[in-house]
Amino acid sequence: MSKGTILSGMRPTGRLHIGHLSVLENWARLQDEYRCYFMIADLHSLTTKFDDTAELPNDTRQMVLDWLSVGIDPVKSAVFVQSAVREHAELHLYFSMNTPLSWLERCPTYKDQLVQFEKQGKDITTYGFLGYPLLQAADILIYLADTVPVGEDQLPHIELTREVARRFNFLYKTDLFPEPQALLGRFPLVPGVDGRKMSKSYGNDIAISASTDEVKKRVNAMITDPERVRREDPGHPEVCIVHKYQEIYNNEMLEYVQKACRGAERGCVACKKELLEIVEEMLAPIRERRARYEKSSYEDLRQYILNAREYLSGQGSLQSDDNGTERVPEAVVDRFKKFTGTRREKNYLREIGQYIIDDYMAGVFDENDVCDVVDAKMDLVNLILIKGSQRARLTARNTIKKVRDAMNLRY
Numbered sequence: 001m002s003k004g005t006i007l008s009g010m011r012p013t014g015r016l017h018i019g020h021l022s023v024l025e026n027w028a029r030l031q032d033e034y035r036c037y038f039m040i041a042d043l044h045s046l047t048t049k050f051d052d053t054a055e056l057p058n059d060t061r062q063m064v065l066d067w068l069s070v071g072i073d074p075v076k077s078a079v080f081v082q083s084a085v086r087e088h089a090e091l092h093l094y095f096s097m098n099t100p101l102s103w104l105e106r107c108p109t110y111k112d113q114l115v116q117f118e119k120q121g122k123d124i125t126t127y128g129f130l131g132y133p134l135l136q137a138a139d140i141l142i143y144l145a146d147t148v149p150v151g152e153d154q155l156p157h158i159e160l161t162r163e164v165a166r167r168f169n170f171l172y173k174t175d176l177f178p179e180p181q182a183l184l185g186r187f188p189l190v191p192g193v194d195g196r197k198m199s200k201s202y203g204n205d206i207a208i209s210a211s212t213d214e215v216k217k218r219v220n221a222m223i224t225d226p227e228r229v230r231r232e233d234p235g236h237p238e239v240c241i242v243h244k245y246q247e248i249y250n251n252e253m254l255e256y257v258q259k260a261c262r263g264a265e266r267g268c269v270a271c272k273k274e275l276l277e278i279v280e281e282m283l284a285p286i287r288e289r290r291a292r293y294e295k296s297s298y299e300d301l302r303q304y305i306l307n308a309r310e311y312l313s314g315q316g317s318l319q320s321d322d323n324g325t326e327r328v329p330e331a332v333v334d335r336f337k338k339f340t341g342t343r344r345e346k347n348y349l350r351e352i353g354q355y356i357i358d359d360y361m362a363g364v365f366d367e368n369d370v371c372d373v374v375d376a377k378m379d380l381v382n383l384i385l386i387k388g389s390q391r392a393r394l395t396a397r398n399t400i401k402k403v404r405d406a407m408n409l410r411y
């Protein structure tokens, strides 16, 4: 049975916080069941931050590092930047021609957000902001995605996507677009350490990539029961942020935590210490993976590409493996036994190197592109995004071709 297709994404907001973890872990699980496209939605961030783009490249990089460190695997899934696949914009334009304005105006988030931004002194009554749910529809449908993992607040947008698909199919007498289904996830709402919504801008977040010291500082700053002045005062866990975290991350011990708190059998210091250990245990492997991606083995990869090119220019062809797939020959691979890192990392580097060589051989990358990759000293994250965007573009181009055919746009 062929796999279903998933499209999901996030606006590039820089380092993510632990409130995002459950969504990312869900994505990581879905990778084995679906063909996944994970998008850095930079065009969407322009709908509200069109006048503030200086941090976009760094925010993109930091967010992708978080994705990778939580387990998004760029070999299994296409990890790409939305604006690098221009077909999203093209499909959005075609949809904008036949989508009634009222469909967009009735999106429940539209008016709410206009008011919210107005309170912050920002006017976002732009064409782009009104149309962003339609851009989302284009993001999903360009990959013919049949499944979209979302939270409940996004359901109206999926319904709009279904209507857009239906209308296109009806108008142009085609069955090109599927009507995607929402894959509803319920993720715990992790509060900020001061009890408000967790947000970087409030300074109350715990970043996925936070160091031990940063986590410690945040846990120590958590607001507990204000009525519990002395250790022997009985506590009220229901008003305590540490308890809220225990509920999310230490649920099996929750009954004990509540009882010990109410009976003044444990102090808040011990309670925070325990929570710190739990959060640390959760973040330590993620932090470790992030550091490895951050350093990246650029030199290894560069050598791989250079040597593979050298080999290819001499020998002229790739060798087919048992499945008939053309690979860089073992003779070349053997020269990279000295790759640093785990076996999985080595394999991954080879995969990326292989992709670049494959694209070079297929004419997707020309000589200059390969030189750019090699000479610009791009790190692993850049290479992953280049590769992911190319992979996404191949599918997107194919869909656009069919859309244009259906619309009789032949020239």
Ligand code: SF4
Residues within 6 Å of the ligand: 224, 225, 228, 235, 236, 237, 240, 241, 242, 243, 257, 260, 261, 262, 266, 267, 268, 269, 271, 272
């Ligand atoms: S003992 Fe724990 S749950 Fe009770 S108030 Fe202190 S930190 Fe909160």
